[in-house]
Amino acid sequence: MSRAKRRVPFWDNARFACIVLVVLGHATQRLTYDSDIALGLYLVVYAFHMPAFAIISGYFSKSDAPSKRQMARVITDILVPYVIFEGIWTLTKWLVEGQANPNLTEPSWTLWFLLALGIFRLVLPYLALLRWPLLWTLAISIGAGYLPNVDSTFSLSRTLGLLPFFTLGWWLREHDIVDRLRLLRDRPWWVFVVGGGLFTVAGFVAWVFIDEFRAMNLREWLFYDANYSSIGGTQWWAGGVRLALMAVAIVLSAAFFALVPRRTHFWTHFGQYTMYVYLLHSFVLYPFRESGVLRNLDPTWLWLPIVIVLSVLIALGLATKPVRTVFRPLIEPRPGWLFSDPMLAGREGRRSDPTGSRRPREAPRVLPADPRQNG
Template identity: 75%
Template sequence: MSSTGADLTGPTTGSIPRRRRRVPFWDNARYLCIVLVVLGHAIQRLTYDSDIAFALYLALYAFHMPAFAIISGYFSKSGSPTKTQMARVITDIILPYVIFETLWTLTKWAVEGEASPNFTKPSWTLWFLLALGIFRLILPYLALLRWPLLWTVLISIGSGYLPNVNSTFSLSRTLGLLPFFALGWWLHEHDIVDRLRLLDFRPWWIRAAAVAVLAATGWAAWNWLPLWQAIDLRHWLFYEDAYSDLGGDQWWAGGIRIALMLLAVVLCAAFFLLIPRGSYWWTSFGQYTMYVYLLHSFVLYPFRETGVLRDLEPTWLWLPLVTALSVLVALLLATRPVRWVFRPLIEPRPGWLFADPELTRREGRRNDPTGSRRPRPTS
């Protein structure tokens, strides 16, 4: 997609529509984020036998989902939802969740010979779909508060002290990552990106600093790996378990989450600074991240369950190979043929479900929960 081609008509002034165009940066950011998601899941089995893979895994999980949450928040609206927007919560989140949770139940039954359907416990990657739904539902209420970012940070920290806030409806991860979603919304609400020209002003020394930050994180993950393994840092980065379940019984355990959130913000900033600003052949794939997100786990499932990624030596050969294959999977799952086949599952539009069937036709272009089809107006 051309970086200058208008693909959606924006709000109108009188009878003359104001045209909006896509900003390639955001599509590039979405696509690179989803590549990191696929890579993180792909190398998970390598971490059992490779310290380098484990260090890379920790470095990725320190920021890749917070980055996705920030992008999703940036494209979210905090105003009172219209009927069409309310319908989108059903068509873009609830229905795909039910469809794919059912598919996972059937897959586990076919492969493992048993299945215990439980729609309150999302399978593997589906937790983020529920998180996006909850984010969107509570954002209008957060926007009413003074200091909404502070409240989300307090909610995230406080939820870790409550063992009963668990993976049911992915509530623990949702509350844990809420500050990043709110941060993305806050950046757009206060026009920070445009006012500070963050997509334009990028001197070489800032990019060099971003590279240094990411490199230092990788070095720290590798050099102090025994320490991270001893404190089970991997599960701290999931924002899923209560502090007490992670050995953090002390009153100050919430301070660890604060440190991890600050680290994630710094790493996200470094990551965003390095994202290309131009339009490339792969830029348009950033509009279809939900396809990659929901489908890649089925591609990786056989490798995850058969153990073929265990005991692979040498690491210097297999880790780059798995990385390249992760990029390829992310590319293939965003292509037109795949979208054509799986669109009824990922972007269902069941007019029969609504009292007003026109609700599913008023949306114009199809959307997804991250707002990836919603261009921002340029300054």
């Protein structure tokens, strides 16, 4: 089979590992108020997991002038699901909390990433025209933090903050870095040691300096969701903090990719359905987060592993076929009536995850790994 049609297990493994970290980060959030260990884990996860997701999304994005079908997919795969799930969240909050404030300009919880993906796709062809696009997006990300009017409206603050990672992913593909350096083929033993060592160091630093990180409100810095002054960065050099955090994100993302399995596993094909997990897991976690059952859990050494295991199980469960069958009309809608040419809405079975995972018409089938990818 040609290279263009053969799925590379690594990328599906990386997608699924990222989405597990997304669930884990949200699941442990309430534990961080009562446990330094949980907060340390939370900070390490948030230091890189969304940047890594943005890198993957950028790697599979095209900078060419979009075709009509590609433009339609921004609407069907991103904008329409965004409107649908904003409506569902408004109804949920009204039923549970007795009040709701419908506002499409303010994304609910996890929905900000949908808007970010849409904006990434729209601006990439323009960025590709520039010399040094990585430097421009880096300047945009750092500069946006100084502007108080760049906020969570249409998730603009996070979009601009994470734009360099998305652009980096595209740049790696554009310059064929992964193939030229044989990054998916050769993985000597020391790569595992270095990758594991980097996460060990990150965990150790998070543990030792946990009080300092709590005092500086580090978690807010890792969200890329607020201007510097609103989270305590009133000094002129506050942009240097973001620059340092972005460097840490790239290093930890590289370590993460180095540790991601290259071979096919039973969970590999779930990496094609990360958007199901992303959009649905918040509804699974919502009652636990809001009821307070995740507060004051002691001892941490018992409850934290339980939460980790449950996060993995939630991600696995939400990517299964029965769940996809039930929720496909909401997550992968086919609004042919919306277009002058109904065919632009796409046909069943030929869809692409907004993060870049194209799925075949037939039932998903992952080919065996290339023997050269062992390691």
